[in-house]
Amino acid sequence: MTGAFRESMAWLHTWAGVCVGWILYFVFVTGTLGYFAVEIDQWMTPERPVAAVTVDAASAADTGVRRLLEVAPDAERWTITPPGHRENPDLQVAWSGADPGRETEILHAETGEPADYRETAGGSTLYRMHYQLAYLPRTAASWIVGAAALAMLVVLLAGVVIHRHLFRDAFTLRTGKGLRTWLDAHTLAGVLALPFHLMITYSGLVLLGVTYMSVVVAAGYGSGADGRQAFFSERSESVRHISAAGEQATLAEIAPLVQQAESRWGDDSVGRITIQNPGDAEARVAVARHTERPLRTREQLVFDGVSGELVDHHTPPVSAAHGVRDVLVGLHEGRFAQPILRWLYVLCGFAGAAMVATGLVLWTTKRRQQRRAATGVALVERLNVAVVAGLPIGVLSYFLANRLLPVGLDGRADWEVHAMFIVWAAAFAHAAARPPGRAWVEQIGAGAVLAALLPMVNFLTTDIHLGRALAGGNWVLAGVDGTALAFSALLAGLLIRSRRRAADNAAASARRRGGMRGGVQGGGK
Known part of the structure; x- marks a missing residue:
């Protein structure tokens, strides 16, 4: 490898890093805190009971239905998320109708009463900041973060090229040496977590790929909200929407349907219950399976909402491309990670923040020493x-x-x-x-x-x-x-x-x- 090529890569590494370094630092800090978003949410709602919820999914589903009948009997769709999993410590219900958007309530699982927790932005808002930033339109923020991520990928690859003794330097930290110390710290933070940095950067670009290829989506599915909705429905391979018949009917008991799903998948395996057209003759109840694997399953059992009869075992086929994307997204989000692995994610994320910070300081320190x-x-x-x-x-x-x-x-x-x-x-x-x-x-x-x-x-x-x-x-x-x-x-x-x-x-x-x-x-x- 010629010296001229290394010099050009060093120039690219330096200036690409400086131009987007501050955005990358913000993304690393807020995104890393997002791996503990659930725990931060719990800390920020001190009114939440400390004891773990012991209500089973079937009972929680019945409790959720009773509450939804009170607050949203005419809604087109109900969603019930039973408690018990790390990301769902509470019973949560949501409903939506003809108007865009949806309403959400958190309930006490034992009583069905609304939880009197303080209003808080919580850890989930910090997590969203790492790709939505703040006070900016979502699409504009996605483009800014995407450009920074692409530059980050270039910086990482150029950094690998310019280091002749990459792995030897990864275990070297000479303290008290001024500029040399900053360079060692920068290399150490970058190389020790290099696989993580490459994975998190590339998978982040994949995660926001639809934003960057919106023209392709519009060409294939039409522009506007309807076209995007058609694309997302096909991509998610969700259960087919059933139009309401306009004829009233009594909703079937939900608890037996949840129990039937758990008999197939095991205890604590139900992640979400969706009810289309509640109170209508064409009601449907979809019970979705919960998984903590990187490759997220979309397996669902679909029941007739009036008779309770199983009408579909929905396990959509996953193409190779779709499967690769799901794995990358799962690795990026880290929701499958148990505590030790989650802490490893956090340490690697803060190593990324340290890598960016030391690089920025190194740039100014070097130029100060050169009297520039x-x-x-x-x-x-x-x-x-x-x-x-x-x-x-x-x-x-x-x-x-x-x-x-x-x-x-x-x-x-x-x-x-x-x-x-x-x-x-x-x-x-x-x-x-x-x-x-x-x-x-x-x-x-x-x-x-x-x-x-x-x-x-x-x-x-x-x-x-x-x-x-x-x-x-x-x-x-x-x-x-x-x-x-x-x-x-x-x-x-x-x-x-x-x-x-x-x-x-x-x-x-x-x-x-x-x-x-x-x-x-x-x-x-």
Whole structure:
């Protein structure tokens, strides 16, 4: 491989990374937190009972039907999600009609009464931010994230090319060496999780592929909402829609249908119950199977909604291309991952964030050492501070807002998000007003303080604080507070180390100046 080719790849690696680095850092941080979206949702609703739900799927289905008969007897479609799985800790019902959109309620599984949980954006909103960003139209955000992901793929491949001793460098970290340390840290974070970085980037592009090929969809299925709906219906190979007959009929008991599905698939195997045309002679009940495998099954049992007779065992064939896509999407989302594997996902995700952050800092550090302190370098330095150090401050403010905002505040979930971005905007203003060196220290210090405050605020505002969660063996609730304390300790360690490094550099500079003065005086004699 020629030196000229390596140089061109190094140029591509550097500039593609700098141009999209801040977006990629945001995507890595919010997307990685999304792997614990369910646990964050639970922490952000402290009113939720700590004890696990013991209601079986059949009883939960009957409870859901009773509630839907009360609130939406004329809806065209009901959906009931029984509790018991990690992603469904509560009984959830939803309904939709002729108007677009649908309504959703969370119920107490034992009583069927609406759950009185605080309104919160939760972990699911953080997860969606990694591909929808915030305050932008969804399609525009998808294009921005997709362009950044494509650049990320180029950066990764170019990085592999330019490193002659890739795997040797992956286990090398020389501390206290300035630019060399930043390069080692960048390489370490990139290479150790390289398979994950390649998988998550490519699968993310596949996941949003329909957005990027909307012209192809429009050509094959027609433009507008109807064409997109036709495409998605065919792609998902869902149960055929049955039009209502317009003749009233009594809905069959749902519990026996759920029990019949569980007799085929096993206990706790029902993921969702969908009822088309409830109360109509052409009602249909589809019981979908729950799976935790990367290749998500679409197996469903379809029953006549009046007689309860099984009319279809819906197991759509999966083509090779469709199967590959499903595996890639499943690997990207990581919903199948058990706790240890999920933590590995999180560690690799934060390694990606560290890889991007160290690359951005490396770019400015190298140019400062080369005395290339142009306006562009100064701008990048300040953006690095505001994004790399400021985003964690914003995310911590998001968690704190969940505890500090009034529970009855209108639009409370939106204000949690607003709090995150207001504080982050303040971090940008601070980075613009302060010298970069001071801004780094002050924002890292602010992050350490906010992270340490989170468990304290939780202790003062709820009864599910860290001590009680640990005593009760509730590792989900204890995990958020414990992770905040660990993050605070990490930032405090970085702060202490940076201060010590700055003091050592100042002392060394003073010694050099003293030596130069002594040499001048000696020469004068």
